[in-house]
Amino acid sequence: MHTKILLDEDQMPKAWYNILADLPTPLDPPLHPGTGKPLVPEDLSHIFPMELILQEMSPKRMIDIPSEVQDILRLWRPSPLYRAHRLEKHLKTPAHIYYKYEGVSPPGSHKPNTAVPQAYYNMKAGIERIATETGAGQWGSALAFATQLFGLECTVYMVRSSYSQKPYRKSMMQVWGAECIPSPSTRTKAGSSVLQKDPETPGSLGIAISEAVEDAATHSNTNYSLGSVLNHVCLHQTITGLESKEQLAMVDEYPDVVIGCLGGGSNFAGISFPFAGDKLKGTHRETDIIAVEPASCPKLTKGLYTYDYGDVAGLTPLLKMFTLGHDFVPPSIHAGGLRYHGASPIDSKLIHDGVMRAVSYHQSEVFDAAQTFARTEGIIIAPETSHAARAAIDEALRCKKSGEAKTILFNCSGHGHFDMSAYDAYYAHQLVDYEYPEKLIRESLARLPKIPGT
Numbered sequence: 083m084h085t086k087i088l089l090d091e092d093q094m095p096k097a098w099y100n101i102l103a104d105l106p107t108p109l110d111p112p113l114h115p116g117t118g119k120p121l122v123p124e125d126l127s128h129i130f131p132m133e134l135i136l137q138e139m140s141p142k143r144m145i146d147i148p149s150e151v152q153d154i155l156r157l158w159r160p161s162p163l164y165r166a167h168r169l170e171k172h173l174k175t176p177a178h179i180y181y182k183y184e185g186v187s188p189p190g191s192h193k194p195n196t197a198v199p200q201a202y203y204n205m206k207a208g209i210e211r212i213a214t215e216t217g218a219g220q221w222g223s224a225l226a227f228a229t230q231l232f233g234l235e236c237t238v239y240m241v242r243s244s245y246s247q248k249p250y251r252k253s254m255m256q257v258w259g260a261e262c263i264p265s266p267s268t269r270t271k272a273g274s275s276v277l278q279k280d281p282e283t284p285g286s287l288g289i290a291i292s293e294a295v296e297d298a299a300t301h302s303n304t305n306y307s308l309g310s311v312l313n314h315v316c317l318h319q320t321i322t323g324l325e326s327k328e329q330l331a332m333v334d335e336y337p338d339v340v341i342g343c344l345g346g347g348s349n350f351a352g353i354s355f356p357f358a359g360d361k362l363k364g365t366h367r368e369t370d371i372i373a374v375e376p377a378s379c380p381k382l383t384k385g386l387y388t389y390d391y392g393d394v395a396g397l398t399p400l401l402k403m404f405t406l407g408h409d410f411v412p413p414s415i416h417a418g419g420l421r422y423h424g425a426s427p428i429d430s431k432l433i434h435d436g437v438m439r440a441v442s443y444h445q446s447e448v449f450d451a452a453q454t455f456a457r458t459e460g461i462i463i464a465p466e467t468s469h470a471a472r473a474a475i476d477e478a479l480r481c482k483k484s485g486e487a488k489t490i491l492f493n494c495s496g497h498g499h500f501d502m503s504a505y506d507a508y509y510a511h512q513l514v515d516y517e518y519p520e521k522l523i524r525e526s527l528a529r530l531p532k533i534p535g536t
């Protein structure tokens with residue numbers, strides 16, 4: 083019985099899966115924040131290369147992965163699929179638990195799966211520098227890595243509170259040649275105006291997005307890049323689900339349950355879309371596909387499915403998605419990558435239409451799971467990833483009660499080697515289980531944007 087199920091390098095997928103081709107009803111289009119009209123490609127061309135804009139809207143089912151991108155992905159791909167024998171034994175479950183391990187990438191998470199093609203398409207378009215934001219630093223380090231390999235410059239606006247609390251992600255960006263600036267900064271008008279009002283501000287992801295977008299929009303050699311949420315990001319992540327499907331087939335398995343944690347929704351999209359596609363096409367109708375979110379930022383389980391902005395300032399296009407309101411500030415939890423008010427429009431639609439579902443957990447519950455996982459499988463996983471592990475363990479425990487030998491697959495999105503202070507807080511009993519702040523959610527949902535022209 084295998085522990086690691088491995089693909090050869092030449093078995094790595096050569097095309098991404100675009101689930102837009104298989105949706106029974108089309109996605110509601112993104113809207114221009116000024117006019118309320120559906121976006122056209124030109125609306126985005128000052129900050130994104132055309133190839134990515136076309137992918138964002140493409141009707142093609144399979145989209146070729148350029149060979150230069152494949153060459154770089156092969157530095158760590160295909161990634162291993164593990165059978166969690168020791169975890170199964172510990173839980174005394176008849177379920178088969180598999181996890182796709184994305185922590186083997188050089189930056190340690192799934193994020194370079196999209197950072198690499200994004201850097202490539204920008205390089206091909208003649209762009210010399212990419213500006214982006216980062217919260218805890220995982221996206222910034224992934225983009226620093228990817229831009230370095232394609233000879234691009236990279237400017238990362240890092241939320242100031244994380245900049246001081248998570249110094250080693252910043253150090254990684256430096257090794258890979260990126261410039262990492264604490265946000266808000268005086269580099270941009272958006273940053274300067276926040277600093278003028280509040281020089282001691284800890285910053286926020288919303289402010290950092292505004293700074294990176296402004297930087298890109300005001301420099302002709304510079305584009306902007308986003309690490310999650312958008313359709314093309316979800317597309318690039320499908321390589322994880324496509325590989326997993328091949329790997330499971332090698333041991334004659336097909337998952338009954340597919341699980342991923344959800345911040346903006348890209349690693350969940352990546353692991354699940356190839357299986358959701360089978361569900362939509364009717365070849366595997368019963369697959370249970372589960373997104374896992376933190377109880378402190380419960381957009382999928384407590385938010386609304388409606389149009390909202392992607393950033394706090396309301397500069398981005400309006401996206402139809404599950405949201406807590408664009409100015410909702412979630413409590414500070416250790417899974418920084420899951421503290422986002424919205425979610426990918428495709429994930430949102432599939433959850434809204436009942437093709438997938440969502441669950442939420444508290445911090446202490448997910449760290450219990452992370453500890454169990456580390457003490458059985460060995461890997462110390464990221465706090466974000468721990469949400470998926472919690473849900474997988476709970477499904478396996480349900481199987482123990484019912485006696486069902488279900489096959490469970492979850493995306494193990496990254497390691498937690500830069501998150502040890504979060505584990506320290508767990509052992510010091512300092513984790514706070516925030517009840518979802520219902521009053522705050524009601525208030526921010528009351529401030530949802532009115533769509534211009536309606």
Ligand SMILES: *Cc1c(COP(=O)(O)O)cnc(C)c1O
Nearest residue numbers: 310345346347348349419466496
């Ligand atoms: C960023 C991150 C996430 C959340 O982002 P998604 O776009 O929702 O996938 C999850 N896990 C890890 C390890 C991350 O770095």
